[in-house]
Amino acid sequence: MFQRLSDPMRKTVSFRFEGREIEAREGDSVAAALLAAGVDSLKDAPVSGAARGPYCMMGVCFECLVEIDGAGHQQACLAPVRAGMDVRRQPAARDVGAAVEGDGR
Amino acid sequence: MSTEIDVVVIGTGPAGMAAASAAAGAGASVAVLDEQSEPGGQIYRAVESVERRRPADLSFLGEAYAHGAKVAGAFRAVRTDYRPGATVWHIGARSKGGRRDVVLSRSGVAETLSARHVVIATGALERPVPIPGWTLPGVMTVGAVQSALKSSGIYPSGRLVLAGSGPLMLQLAAQLIAAHVAIAAIVDTTPPGGLARAFFHLPQALIGGETLLKGLKLRRTVLRSGVPIHAGASHLAAHGEGRLSSLSFTSAGVDYHLDADVVALHEGVIPNTQLSRLVNAEHRWDDVQRCFHPVTDQWGETSEPGIYVAGDGGGIAGALAAERSGRITGLAIARRLGLLADSARDLVAEEQRLRRFVDGAIRGFLDRYYPAPDWIGQVADDVVLCRCEEVTAGRLREAMAHGCSGPNQAKAFLRCGMGPCQGRMCANSVTEVMAAQSGSVPDEVGSFRIRPPAKPVTLAEVASLDVG
Numbered sequence: 391m392f393q394r395l396s397d398p399m400r401k402t403v404s405f406r407f408e409g410r411e412i413e414a415r416e417g418d419s420v421a422a423a424l425l426a427a428g429v430d431s432l433k434d435a436p437v438s439g440a441a442r443g444p445y446c447m448m449g450v451c452f453e454c455l456v457e458i459d460g461a462g463h464q465q466a467c468l469a470p471v472r473a474g475m476d477v478r479r480q481p482a483a484r485d486v487g488a489a490v491e492g493d494g495r
Numbered sequence: 496m497s498t499e500i501d502v503v504v505i506g507t508g509p510a511g512m513a514a515a516s517a518a519a520g521a522g523a524s525v526a527v528l529d530e531q532s533e534p535g536g537q538i539y540r541a542v543e544s545v546e547r548r549r550p551a552d553l554s555f556l557g558e559a560y561a562h563g564a565k566v567a568g569a570f571r572a573v574r575t576d577y578r579p580g581a582t583v584w585h586i587g588a589r590s591k592g593g594r595r596d597v598v599l600s601r602s603g604v605a606e607t608l609s610a611r612h613v614v615i616a617t618g619a620l621e622r623p624v625p626i627p628g629w630t631l632p633g634v635m636t637v638g639a640v641q642s643a644l645k646s647s648g649i650y651p652s653g654r655l656v657l658a659g660s661g662p663l664m665l666q667l668a669a670q671l672i673a674a675h676v677a678i679a680a681i682v683d684t685t686p687p688g689g690l691a692r693a694f695f696h697l698p699q700a701l702i703g704g705e706t707l708l709k710g711l712k713l714r715r716t717v718l719r720s721g722v723p724i725h726a727g728a729s730h731l732a733a734h735g736e737g738r739l740s741s742l743s744f745t746s747a748g749v750d751y752h753l754d755a756d757v758v759a760l761h762e763g764v765i766p767n768t769q770l771s772r773l774v775n776a777e778h779r780w781d782d783v784q785r786c787f788h789p790v791t792d793q794w795g796e797t798s799e800p801g802i803y804v805a806g807d808g809g810g811i812a813g814a815l816a817a818e819r820s821g822r823i824t825g826l827a828i829a830r831r832l833g834l835l836a837d838s839a840r841d842l843v844a845e846e847q848r849l850r851r852f853v854d855g856a857i858r859g860f861l862d863r864y865y866p867a868p869d870w871i872g873q874v875a876d877d878v879v880l881c882r883c884e885e886v887t888a889g890r891l892r893e894a895m896a897h898g899c900s901g902p903n904q905a906k907a908f909l910r911c912g913m914g915p916c917q918g919r920m921c922a923n924s925v926t927e928v929m930a931a932q933s934g935s936v937p938d939e940v941g942s943f944r945i946r947p948p949a950k951p952v953t954l955a956e957v958a959s960l961d962v963g
Contacts, residue, residue: 397549399548425643443632448642468531
């Protein structure tokens with residue numbers, strides 16, 4: 391739903407989102423790069439599980455939370471893209487009961 | 496161990512950059528902390544990169560934006576300990592020696608600075624606009640679209656609807672038009688009769704005549720562009736399954752339902768009071784701008800000694816006025832540090848106050864022409880107020896019926912304001928709804944108490960603090 395203006399002077403950087411290769415530009419935030427790649431659903435709300443995406447793009451709404459290289463709760467609008475980073479959607483709140491069962495206890 | 500320093504400035508918008516420039520220019524040791532990767536704040540976001548790497552984009556981003564490069568240049572010219580990518584998550588109590596700990600994280604590592612003076616220059620955020628469907632992906636704010644345009648050179652490519660009221664929306668519309676980006680529609684929620692409402696503030700607005708002319712020019716650009724404008728719109732609602740697909744509203748007695756890929760909402764900006772609340776500074780409700788702001792003296796000092804607020808964080812006055820406020824606060828601090836004589840401080844401060852008056856002269860007019868929304872207190876029961884914990888207005892009202900007496904109790908009743916945004920997205924609406932429901936006034940209702948950490952941090956970050 392977003393496109394880039396012509397931008398010949400910035401180098402391209404690629405990273406992965408949910409396993410998919412995303413081409414970004416140096417200096418992009420993760421959120422901007424994903425918007426430009428047509429991705430605007432970045433997390434699931436913790437109560438209803440409804441999809442959420444960037445709302446403010448300035449670090450206050452926390453609707454763009456993603457997992458970056460295994461670390462959860464990263465604000466995609468504040469995180470600069472780095473080549474090769476592995477970004478994933480942030481799932482809704484974990485089901486504690488299921489996690490305990492999964493542990494076999 | 497913490498590093499001792501004269502001044503910590505938080506934020507590098509116009510106020511932060513000017514405060515740091517003034518204090519450091521007088522010889523103070525100044526640390527400047529900012530979440531973004533380069534100076535500019537939101538208003539001048541990425542202005543250095545744009546000037547360096549996308550100079551052609553300045554043609555549509557406009558002169559007011561390009562001015563930021565000058566402010567950033569002056570800031571770069573003084574010696575400060577500037578730390579981009581830093582998040583401040585605690586400001587401690589004042590020690591006997593008159594110092595405060597400012598705790599920050601940078602790349603996952605926490606650190607403490609011990610400062611004599613702390614300038615909070617964290618500016619404003621857009622007033623959250625709780626309409627049905629505002630949590631759907633694709634619903635953003637005008638500022639968000641503008642930030643993406645400034646910092647990454649990206650623009651909404653599908654059916655874009657701008658919906659709301661205020662100068663920022665007008666500015667974005669003009670920028671998009673100049674960049675040849677298609678706008679499907681502008682849904683203008685400004686109530687009719689703006690000129691009559693604002694009439695008595697027109698003479699003062701004329702003092703800052705240039706600003707008024709620039710605004711009229713933007714307005715003309717938008718009106719002549721051929722973008723459909725739905726004036727006097729109300730009852731906005733976003734619709735879609737898992738993602739935005741349309742926006743409905745009423746304009747001139749007619750119900751509309753427009754297909755939309757991106758909706759950019761805007762109902763003005765309000766001070767970001769997270770850090771001034773964290774230090775327990777006194778705040779007051781502004782009935783015209785419908786928001787809380789910290790109470791400050793003529794130098795920007797809050798009720799908490801050694802804590803200053805400069806710029807829009809102290810009340811919305813605009814970027815140029817923020818720059819003046821920052822300079823005044825920087826000078827006041829330099830004086831208190833014994834680096835300037837009273838006379839030297841006053842000479843510049845008087846001039847800056849005069850300029851601030853001129854630069855901010857249009858505000859009274861704008862505040863009435865584009866009045867703050869008066870419907871948030873009456874928002875429908877099924878509308879989400881707290882996006883993080885998904886608390887609706889109805890559940891808040893229900894909790895009140897069960898004895899929930901204020902915003903801080905609402906946290907315990909509903910987890911309202913306790914998600915990752917820590918109330919940034921719902922505080923203003925919660926105060927509005929509770930005041931309307933209880934027949935009280937916002938100053939009585941108050942707002943969330945903000946506790947450290949003021950931003951989510953990991954235990955590893957806390958553990959990385961060298962407290963020895």
